[in-house]
Amino acid sequence: MKITFLGTGAGESYPGLWCCCPHCAYARKEGGKNIRANSCAVVDDRLMLDMGPMCFHNAARFGVDLTQVTTLLVTHPHPDHLYPRHLHWRETDEASLHLAYEEQITFGGPRFTPLPELQIYGNTYTEQILHPMLAEAEKLRIRFHLIRENESFSAGEYQVTPIRNQHHEAGFAHSYILQHGGKTMLYGLDTGGFDTDMMETLLAHRYDLIIMEGTMGIRTTEGGHMSLKKNALFRHTLMESGCLKEGSRFLLTHMSPHWCPPHDLYTVMAGNCGMEVAYDGMVVEI
Ligand SMILES: [Zn+2]
Ligand SMILES: [Zn+2]
Numbered sequence: 001m002k003i004t005f006l007g008t009g010a011g012e013s014y015p016g017l018w019c020c021c022p023h024c025a026y027a028r029k030e031g032g033k034n035i036r037a038n039s040c041a042v043v044d045d046r047l048m049l050d051m052g053p054m055c056f057h058n059a060a061r062f063g064v065d066l067t068q069v070t071t072l073l074v075t076h077p078h079p080d081h082l083y084p085r086h087l088h089w090r091e092t093d094e095a096s097l098h099l100a101y102e103e104q105i106t107f108g109g110p111r112f113t114p115l116p117e118l119q120i121y122g123n124t125y126t127e128q129i130l131h132p133m134l135a136e137a138e139k140l141r142i143r144f145h146l147i148r149e150n151e152s153f154s155a156g157e158y159q160v161t162p163i164r165n166q167h168h169e170a171g172f173a174h175s176y177i178l179q180h181g182g183k184t185m186l187y188g189l190d191t192g193g194f195d196t197d198m199m200e201t202l203l204a205h206r207y208d209l210i211i212m213e214g215t216m217g218i219r220t221t222e223g224g225h226m227s228l229k230k231n232a233l234f235r236h237t238l239m240e241s242g243c244l245k246e247g248s249r250f251l252l253t254h255m256s257p258h259w260c261p262p263h264d265l266y267t268v269m270a271g272n273c274g275m276e277v278a279y280d281g282m283v284v285e286i
Contacts, residue, residue, distance in 0.1 A: 001043050001180050003209070004064055005282045006055045009036030010215045010225075010256040011080040013054065019257065026262045033263040033279035038080040039189060039254040041211065043178065047071040047158060049187050053083040062281040067113060071155045074122035075189055076165070076173035077129040082122075087133045090115060090140045118142045119155060123162075125172050147174060150201055157181075163198045165191035167224035177205055183286045189213035189254045192224040193234070203241045207248050208286040210238065211278070214252035214270075217260030227259075232273040249286075251278045 007013075014036035015024035027034040038052035042059070048069050059066050074082050092111035096104045104112050120130070120142055127134070127144060134144050147153070149164040149171070159179040167173035167190045175188040184207050191213065194202060212234065215225035222230060235250050244250075252266075252275055260266055267277045 001178070001183055001185065001286050002045075003185070003211070003284045003286070004042050004045070004062065005253065005278050005280055005284075006040040006042060006058045006062070006064065007037035007052060008253045008255060008278045008280055008282075009038055009080075010213075010254050011038070011078065012256065013037055013080075014255060014257040014260075014262075016257040021258060023257045023260070023262055026265075027257065030262065030264065035280065036255060036257075036263075037280055039213070040081075041187065041253075042066065042069065043158070043180075045069070047073065047155065047178075049073050049176065050075055050081040051083060051086055052080045053086075056086065058280055068116060070116045070119060071158070072118055072120045073155070073160065073176050073187075074120065074126045075175065075187075076123070076167065077126045078168075078173075078190065081190070082126060082129060084130055084133050087118075087130075087140050087142060090118075090142070091136075115141050119145060121145045121147050121153075121155060121160070121162075123147055123171060123174055149174060149198070161201065163188075163194065163201060165189075165224075166193050166195065167191045173224075177202070183208045185209040185211065185286060187211050190215070190225060192222055192226060193230065199237075203238070203243055206243055206245050207238070208245055209248060209284065210235070210244070210250045211253055212250065213254035214260060214277075215254050215256050217255065217266070218269075219259040225254075228270065228273065231270075231275060235274060249284065250275045251284070252276070253278045 015027040037054035040055035096107040161177040163175040165173035216227040
């Protein structure tokens with residue numbers, strides 16, 4: 001699997017919108033990997049993990065074409081993870097697609113390209129938010145599938161297992177275990193950890209890659225999110241249980257500017273705990 005990060009920031013992105021704290025000021029001054037859009041990743045350019053407001057812009061910056069994506073796994077409907085309006089731009093008059101572009105544009109678009117149907121997977125909270133879009137599912141070439149925690153399903157060539165998160169109320173957010181071609185990865189966000197029943201499922205796998213939210217960084221009170229300390233503890237539990245394969249990587253994403261130091265500095269801190277800090281545009285192959 002090839003994983004491309006199209007965003008590694010939390011809800012506010014990085015730097016903070018209205019903040020000039022040392023972290024935000026550093027990010028503005030130094031730019032580069034210190035700038036983060038809302039968290040999003042795409043696997044093999046075909047399977048998207050969340051679709052927040054900034055992902056298409058970043059995809060264009062990093063040379064990723066999202067038009068042929070066939071699967072969208074939604075963790076939860078917080079607006080930094082799901083921006084339903086993006087689906088609106090899939091609309092077109094299908095009959096016009098066989099015409100030359102010069103003729104098509106008289107029909108108005110906004111799409112002039114044939115698209116595969118997009119299979120969207122999410123929980124009941126996600127379904128509610130997508131409701132207006134699902135009423136036009138055929139026109140937008142989308143289809144929704146309700147996930148159930150701990151019940152694996154096939155999405156194209158990928159085997160997917162949803163894990164209930166500790167984020168907002170129970171059932172509001174889910175992480176995903178993704179398996180393909182003998183490789184296994186976890187995309188874990190947004191969550192403050194996992195209940196015992198979900199830990200059982202998590203510990204029943206051996207991972208080539210862990211991608212985990214690290215929203216709260218060096219802060220000691222975390223709520224429904226992870227801190228560096230909790231990230232390190234979770235990694236330790238996985239190691240103790242023999243769940244990390246030789247050479248497997250542990251990457252942090254979904255970072256808040258106020259509690260996660262800028263990339264240049266946080267990379268060193270996380271590195272001391274055996275973890276890596278992801279950045280927008282980073283590509284990882286497993
Ligand atoms: Zn979030
Ligand atoms: Zn959230």
